[in-house]
Amino acid sequence: MIQIRSAGSAGKANLHAPHFRRCSRWRESRPDRSKGPASRQKEDHLERLRGVSRGLFFLEASMQESLESVKSIPIQQVARRLGLEVIGQSARCFSHKPDRNPSLRLNLNTNRYHCYVCRGIYGSVIDLVMQVLGCDFKEAVSYLRGERQPLPPARPRRSEAERPVLSAERKGELLEAFMKFAPMQEEGMDYLRSRGLKTEIIEQMKIGYLRPGQYASASWALSRRYGFHSLKSAGLTNFYLFEKQKLPILLFPYRVGGAVQLIQARCLLTKAQAEARQIKRFAATGWATFFYNHDEIGKASILFLCEGEIDTLTLLQLGFSAIGSPGSWGFNEAWLNLFIGKTVVLCLDADPAGEKAAAWLSEEFRSRNVLSLKLYLPVGSDINEHVRKGGYLGITQSGATQS
Secondary structure (H helix, E strand, C coil): CCCHHHHHHHHHHHHHHHHHHHHHHHHHHCCCCCCCHHHHHHHHHHHHHHHHHHCCCCCCHHHHHHHHHHHCCCHHHHHHHCCCCEECCEECCCCCCCCCCCCEEEECCCCEEEECCCCCCEECHHHHHHHHHCCCHHHHHHHHHCCCCCCCCCCCCHHHHCCCCCCHHHHHHHHHHHHHCCCCCHHHHHHHHHCCCCHHHHHHCCCEEECCCHHHHHHHHHHHHHCHHHHHHCCHHHHHHHHHCCCCEEEEEEEECCEEEEEEEEECCCHHHHHHHCCCCEEECCCCCCCECHHHHHCCCEEEEEECHHHHHHHHHCCCCEEEECCCCCCCHHHHHHHCCCEEEEECCCCHHHHHHHHHHHHHHHHCCCEEEEEECCCCCCHHHHHHCCCCCEEEECCCCCC
């Protein structure tokens, strides 16, 4: 006798098994509907940030070997092709001018470059092309492969041409709004106190702080209000590199007339730690066109010109009229005219880059009949380190003349 029931059951099971498997695969592949629209939009925003921070297109595994061959192109050859003046294992830096004593070091062993004067000017041959020509990662790789000639730096890429151009007022508003998401917190306060700074000066200069994760929340909120492209145009996406590494950051607003014109960020890693992890310690929303504490120029007749924000804060705390550049080379020749009629005390780091910049500044000030003095520091130290060790601040005339 035929067992219709059992055969029917088995047949039914066999008939529907493929259907069950298809349903299972469909359930696994379909989007997660449990998250709300805002949550999904935030994830999309973070994904866009990741793409912006990399500044490159994703390479397939088969292309990695080709990319390594591009990176192995001799750095001297690339520098000459870019029009840099190469002298031995050095070149004149493209980022600051005049670079009378070549500051751009070309390391033939690692095939990388580094400027002793400028922050953020270092990397591989690909980085060199990106920074000199102002192009993106994909264009730099194409240039090195010889696939095409790059566009002139002044000509924007199509995607950039379509982006809105922020007015100075709109950018200032956006930067000010970003700082409101970054109130000083105890971890940041502890770090600054370890550098000898007091609560009063920290609050006076409105320094900000972001923990890992807080940058993503702040940028997400601002992108909904101002638009993602406005966020990028303001330079705020430059800070994602710290978020990606889960690093807290201090934020130093550069204000002119009380309005934020630029924000300089720095993580809390030491120089040695950052080099070991191959991470940048500093990032800014753009090139500095103002000094830190810029308004002091119009108030004081004697100005202490420092290197970096921490040194500036150190002297401000001691009662000196201090201003700061983002590095040992923080301004161009046009800015020198701001100091006419002033006395300038050069307080740059006592390292080769700082000494080189101080020598050039002394000569330029002398040609403008501006009295410049130089703060004496032990070799290899900076203002903050010297003051914390209880050092004496000795000032010597740097060969300038007084009108």
